[in-house]
Amino acid sequence: MAVCLLKSPAYGQSATPNESLLVKAYELVRSNPDEAVKIGQYLLKNNPSDTQKTKFYLLLAESYWAKGDYNNSVINVFEAGKFADGAKEEEKIKILLLKSQLFRAIYLDNQSKRCLEDAAAKISELKSKEDQNFFEAKILIGNSGMYLDRQNYQKAFELLQKADKKYEPAFSKNALLRQEFYITKARALVGLAKIDSANYYLAKAQKLTKNQKNFDFLNEIALLNELSAVYFHEKQHTRAIDTLLVSMKMATQLKNEALLKVINKQLGINYLALNDKKNYQLFDNKFLKAYDTVEESEQDAVNSAYNLISQEQEADFQKAKTRYADYFYVAVGVLFFVLVAGFLLWLKNYLKKKRLKEIISYLEIRTNNPVRLQPEKRETHKKIAIPAETEQVILAKLKRFENSTRFTNKEMSLAVLAGQFDTNTKYLSEIINKHYQDNFNTYINKLRITFIIGKLKEDPNYMHYKISYLAEKSGFSSHSSFATVFKSITGIAPGTFIDLLKEETEALKQEKVNSHAV
Incomplete structure (x- = not known):
């Protein structure tokens, strides 16, 4: 599971009670997301403005993401988008980045890439060079994460290799961003079996943990999981298991089944390497249980995403209809919507058939062996x-x-x-x-x-x-x-x-x- 996307909002001394609560909630997102959810739900009950709703729904989406609850995260990030017309460009980019991360997690890669492209297009509208640099780095890490999730480690490494100096200003201002970059780069290096180099970046990421004011469980879990992968490569299976057990404790506190699935699988593999069949079976059973839960959650999230994308397109169409009185433009808008919806449906079926045919073809090429x-x-x-x-x-x-x-x-x-x-x-x-x-x-x-x-x-x-x-x-x-x-x-x-x-x-x-x- 990827590390957290959003940085906590900053407010001055004149912050309202709601804004102060929002800051407090963001401090809890990465360590106690259940409490952050309660705060977000409370804030939404106090008749907030549309701009505030964007922030509060975004808080909820981020909190559910930390819990591994993709379906509720999808629902809330789309709710944030509904009220984002008057929001700052920074908030709009955050919504797009979280959408991209969610779509990637539920294997909607085309939609994920489109969100990153839309986010990149908005960066030039930011007034602060610091914010521009920050979000450029986030988009780069997002693109790298896409390649890593699909096991294209070389492409991910090439992207990350060019980023060290370019985004140093952003890294110097945001330790969590620097740590996220180091972990992502280490993950690419582990995939390429460059274990010494991976160890170098993981050590740098560990140093940053010690200086954090608010402990980031998602970053720490990602760091520990990569360390365990390094130990596995080095055949230090007992050390890998100890590291994964620490990671599991944090994932359990987050109640994040998606992370627990990964951790249980890795624990099983390490116990198997030690020929400890009893513990292998124990964690393999836990992995299978988490796998079923996560698969169901992902399917719910996919269904919600498709419904919400359709609603978003319908809402965009209605706005266009209100904006243009000319029936010609309305007709063009309807036709465009129908074509897009039809194309998405065709593309979904086409990709399913193509994937199946590729697998069948793979297994049917058996002329000799x-x-x-x-x-x-x-x-x-x-x-x-x-x-x-x-x-x-x-x-x-x-x-x-x-x-x-x-x-x-x-x-x-x-x-x-x-x-x-x-x-x-x-x-x-x-x-x-x-x-x-x-x-x-x-x-x-x-x-x-x-x-x-x-x-x-x-x-x-x-x-x-x-x-x-x-x-x-x-x-x-x-x-x-x-x-x-x-x-x-x-x-x-x-x-x-x-x-x-x-x-x-x-x-x-x-x-x-x-x-x-x-």
Whole structure:
């Protein structure tokens, strides 16, 4: 989860009671968002002006964001936008930045980018150079976060690398912004496996924590999570676990399920690396529980976002209708709205179909060997000399193995398969690495995922089975391991894949009905 977007508003000594409460609320947003929500709701009950409503709804949106409640955050940030006509440009930019962050969190990337572009266009209207520099840095971090969330670490790093000196004036005025920049850059470096460099920026971010007047839980959690990722790379799993437990304590205080999902997953992975199966199962179960909660919350937020975008477009249309009495312009406005709405609907369906087709195509390219696709990156290792005749015999056995369903056996392992092939594990492992560019586990997992997707496509009944049954059918020991592997190979969760496959099947049926009708 990304760090917080908004900076607390500043008021002079003549601040009204409401403004003083607003300042107090912003001090609580990153440590006690529930209390900040109560203050925001109280402020809205006192007949505030439209300008004040913008600030108060923005406070609520920021507080719900800190709680990981995307749906309520979306609703309140759009409410803030409704009253923003008379607000300062700074407030309008804050709304756009928070919208961008929310859209990115619920995978509406196009809308997220558009908000960042709109925010960038408004920067020139700010009177203060300091504010211009601050928001330019926020937009840069937002764009970098987009690339990081989609695992394009190199692009994110290139953007951040150019920013150190350019935004130094903004960093010198705002320690939280500097810390956010360091954490974001460290995240890119961890993704690029440049661990020493990542450690350098995380150490700088840690120093800034000590000087903070108001503790920022979101920044601190992001910092601790990246530190744990570094420790994982360094195989300091016990240290990574200790760090994640501190992070979990803060995320629990925020009641942020989205953060807890990430933290529980990382704890499970570290315990697995220590071969502590009991704790791995404990945190894996917590991860799955949080995953379901967050997925439901994200879907609610997506539905709210689409409804509110439509309402916003309708409101814009009504303003245009009032502004222009000429029926020609009204007609043009209606046509434009219809075209935009139609295009958004078409684009949504097109992207769904495209995504499904890409996944299906990925799994159907199996002329020679279905498990050669997307080999995992592996470290260079010393090759073992294998007699050519032996190598060909093992390859032939692998081909027959792939055409069977023996890989769905839960007990299948490198040692078991080597025994069945009358060879040793070193020969078998070397040949799989050489010819499939995968280790044994990845090789088996790809066979299993290819197998179950084939079943889903061939037999419609499979689309109605529980995920746990599909996991067992394809040879996985648990629902969670199946879901994790499925998503790592296809790019989406199994439930989402099945939903898309159902939509595609229904669409094909409808096309056949229509063609027969014609």
